Amino acid sequence: MVNKLVQLLSKLTAKTQEILPDVLLFDFTIVNACAVGTNDEWVMVDAGLSNSEAFILETTLKRFSRCPAAIILTHGHFDHVGSLERLAEYWDVPIYAHPLEMPYLSGKKDYPQADASTDEGLVAKMSPWFPHTAINLGFRLTPLPEDGSVPGIKGWRWIHTPGHTEGHISLFRESDRTLIAGDAFTTTKQESLLSALAGREKIKGPPAYMTMDWERARNSVAQLKGLNPALVIPSHGKPMGGRELEDHLAYLAENFEEVAVPRKEAEEDMPEL
Ligand SMILES: [Zn+2]
Secondary structure (H helix, E strand, O other): OOOHHHHHHHHHHHHEEEEOOOOOEEEOOEEEEEEEEOOOOOOEOOOOOOOOOHHHHHHHHHHHHOOOOOOEOOOOOOOHHHOOOHHHHOOOEEEEOOOHHHHHHOOOOOOOOOOOOOOHHHHHHHHOOOOOOOOEEEEHHEOOOOOOOOOEEEEEEEEEEEOOOOOOOOOEEEEOOOOEEEOOOOOOOOOOOOHHEEEEEEOOOOOOHHHOOOHHHHHHHHHHHHHHEEEEEEEOOOEEEEEHHHHHHHHHOOOHHHHHHOOOHHHHHOOOO
């Protein structure tokens, strides 16, 4: 029931936005996905919810005259893989993920159930109903190249940014310092439906209710800040760039415990007096 409502909301509000000439954002309100590249070669980054397929297909059929070279996964949570199997089959393309994410995508390992106690927001409260069991992508699942290149799009590299999940990755293009951050951090308070709807642009940590390792998540944010991105496209929230991004990302990196880590986890990490 909860999932049905989230999915319906996402379907009714689905829209696209051209962020750069070669980066099209799919905005499903509670999550984003991207088509990256030009007509000659492009890839799909993440695959929305389970009812996002028709919108993604209609949009990409209008924009491109060919299928993508691949689907690249930032990680395997349900709101990134919802339409994945049907899209991959339709396009007949490989799905690339980090080797550490592959057990969750090949039926071997479930993600932990989301933790509703991380926040008072409605999405956090609904989160235990979100799917968390492993999917099995079979023969299409392929490890990302070890040299950091991203199959199908030149000039980009993938960066291992674990914490939210074990094999979480972000994508970065040095030439214009564009960062596709996945769930390494967000520009909305994802735990709250009102904030997700309003798309308030403020950098937060990864969605708390599904984040597995806060120490690694903190290191990943520091690593991404070190890239000095000029534009970030997160999986949750609106793209953000320039001075605003610089200021907010620096603030998040410097105040990660207070801004991102749920109080419960932070208290557990405190040394005993
Ligand atoms: Zn996630």
